[in-house]
Every structure is written in C-alpha cells, then in structure tokens.
Amino acid sequence: MDTLQDALLYINGEMRPSANTQFYDNINPWTGAPCGKAADATADDVEQAISCARTAFDNTDWPTNHEQRYAQVTKFVEALCEARAELVKIARLEAGSAIGAAAMAQVDGALNGAKDYLECYKQLEWKQDRGIKVTMGANTQRYVVREAAGVVGAITPWNVPLYVNIGKVIAALLAGCTVVLKPAPDTPLMGSIMGELAIKAGLPAGVFNVVTSSHPAMAGEMLTTDPRVDLISFTGSTAVGKLIMKNGADTLKRVFLELGGKSAYVVLEDAEDFDMKIMSAMVVFHAGQGCAYPTRLLVPKSRYDHACTLLEMAYGGFAEMWGKFDDESCIMGPLISKKQLGRVHDYVEIGKAEGARLLAGGNLRPDMGDGFFIEPTCFVDCTNDMRIAREEIFGPVLVVIPFEDEEDAIRIANDNDYGLGGAVYGGPESAMRVANAIRAGALSVNGGMGITGDLPFGGYKQSGMGREWGLEGIEEFTEIKAIGVGVPA
Known part of the structure; x- marks a missing residue:
C-alpha cells in the first residue's frame, strides 16, 4: 500500500513541524503499520494557534x-474539491475506509456539504x-443583527474526519469566526491537508489553524479552558462531551456537542418490500463507525422469525464482500485501531453473556492481515435493556428487537439515552406517525435522506446540543445583537 505525506501543523498561515520537532506514527488500519507521520504539537504550539x-479575529x-470572506471561503472549498483524489487516498x-465508502460519505459527502454551505x-x-x-412615549427603530461569535475551537473525531472537519470549519469561517482545528490523533492528515489547501x-x-497531537486530551483541554476561545464545537463520545462542558463552564463558553447515538431502524408491518428493508438493515458501511448509524433493528413480532431468516441470508451473502482494499464496490474495511477492535469484540462477548443469540459474525479476523478486522455481526433475540442494545458500540454490530405494535415500536425506539438519528419504513401515514414520535434529530422515512449538507444535523438527549x-x-x-435607535415622533 502507498504511504502518506507527513501531517504538519498549520499556524498563522504556515505549515511547520511542532516546536520540539517531534512526530508520531500515523497508523494504517488495514495493516496496523505506519503509513506516515504527524507533527506532535506541544502546549506552546497550541498557545500560538490560539x-x-x-489576533486575526480582533x-x-x-x-x-x-x-470578501465569502469569496475567500469559496476558493477554499474549490481547493478542497480539486484535491478530491488525494482526500480519498x-x-x-x-481512516481505514473501504474505497466504496471513501468515495461516498467520507469525501464526496463532505465536499457536497461544503458546497451546500456556500x-x-x-x-x-x-x-x-x-x-x-x-415605548414609554418614545419612538424606537429596532434592528436585530448577527455577528461572528469569535474564536472557535473545533475538536473532531476519526470516523469521518473530512466530513466533520468541513462541517465545523467551513461554517465557522463563513460566519466570520476564526478557527483552531484539533483533529483526532488517529486521523491527523485529514486536518493538516486542510491547512495546505x-x-x-x-x-x-x-x-x-490546525494542531495535530498524539495526546488524546492536551490540545482539547487547552482549547476548552482558554478564555480567548469563545466557542467549542465538538464531535465525539458523550463522556468526553460532558467533560468539555465542565471545562468550558469557568469561562462560560458556548459549547456545541454532536455526541453518541444508538439509533433505531424501524420496519413496520405495512412496509413495502418488507424483505429488502430487513436485509438492508445490516450494519456494514464503514464498519458501523458512524454516530447516527441505525444499529437497533425493530421488527414486528408477528414477522420476527421471517426477519431472522432474512438477516441470516443477508449476512451470509455479505461474508465475502468486505475487507477488500482495492474493490471499488467494497464499503466495509477494518476498524480504526487496535483499541477500537478490542472494544467492539468486548461488546460481542457482552452480548453473548447477556443471552442474545449470535446470528452472524462476531469473530476477529487475523487471517485478513495485521489490520483491525472483525466480521459483520448480528445479534437476535435481544431486549432493549441489554447493554448491546443501549450502549454505543461503534462497530459493525446490529441488534434485533421485536415489537408488538406501533406504540410499542415508538416506546422501544425512545427508551434510550441517545436521540441522534433513525429510520422508519412503513405505509406513508404510519411511517410518519412513528417518525414524528421518535425523539431524535434526524429521521429517514421510507428511504428519504434526513442527513444532507443543507439540513440541520444534531441530537436530542445525550446525543448533544x-x-x-x-x-x-x-x-x-x-x-x-438587538439595537434600538431613537427616532423623532
């Protein structure tokens, strides 16, 4: 496989190494070996970026x-689009993306979203x-004006790094803010290359500005506690999101959080092409590493056995279709890291211990190479109180839960700490009733796209704000800002 260029810091308009010239390995999830290096920012580097x-804002x-700002951001978006081939690489x-996923949500979804922003x-x-x-005998001409919020600390994850980087950076720049981007340690180059562009x-x-760091918290803690930073935009786990809120409290920062999810995929009794809807519920795209990915499949109890048979067929047919680096139709590769591989496998063992039936997958696949591979996995005979049904696994694991009727489906879908996304399939009226009743920020009804660059995206409950x-x-x-101007009567 090819290697990648070194990821450098981008501070005050210049690409450069860290102050102490230290680098860390950028690991390729397909091989488990380095594919490049990244500048390991020091606290002094982060201080300079802030x-x-x-200074640029003030x-x-x-x-x-x-x-002028719109024109310059437009050129930035054009430069990103021109670099598409490199971004896919x-x-x-x-990020360990299969080429089919890289050409879709990973890159093209991000670039299309940037154009939507414009x-x-x-x-x-x-x-x-x-x-x-x-008012009180005086005439007042009133205006409401918008102004840029200030300096933004953008802290982004590793799963779809370009998509989230663009979601924060382009929006903040268009609004007139200045930005310090801190990419995840696992995906430094997707942030650094934005500096080059x-x-x-x-x-x-x-x-x-862009600061890359091997330390999981140092740069983020500096951004969330520094009084010169006015706003934090974070995408990641709910646990870290809560910590960021605490860190920002002393300076009363504005905090936007896009956090975890355990979204429901509801197939109602009257869904058209029921069999295809069930088989399409497999959690395989980018190895399930998506916060809004529907990973709880809710099916009518009256058709539950049939649904399990369909899923067994679907997973059996997919068994030889994943983990292929050069196959342009492949949409599932490895997990991002050895740590994440261990986490997902631990949840497989938890599911077994809880009494769920392992219908498909669940095995580590060292035979596929030294990367971080685990099979597409499906648990059936699940109840919504199981940990595998309540906690975000962030891997290719689907849990299947039967429901009695429409009201029961809504109850199960909402019985969770998260509320980020979801999908509903059914007759036009029943599907909309269920979608309107689900407490989540983005819903797909009968295959419609509820997540696009020109629609607002975010969560309810512990999925963020x-x-x-x-x-x-x-x-x-x-x-x-509200402005009142006294005018003659």
Missing part, C-alpha cells in the same frame, strides 16, 4: 467583511429591520 486566531476585518489509508450562506440575514415601536486558496494568516450543517449550522457560530 493567539493567532484571537485585529482584521475577517469578521465584518462579508463579501487519505480516507482509505488513515448556498445556505446566501440565506443568512445579517441585519433585520424590526420596525418602529413606541487554505494556503493554496489564499486564506488570510491566522483565521484558520446545537446543530451542524444547513443555514442553522452557520448561524450557530453567530451572536445576536
């Missing part, structure tokens, strides 16, 4: 020159005239 972002016209070697920006109202109102696009120095993507995703990075 300082430069603060001392330049980046926050206020809307037309990075997604494959660094269109959504045109709908943003920076100033609204709220008219004249007489920012230089190509001519972004002003300091408005965008705030929204990314769409017009709402840009507005999250703004503050609102």
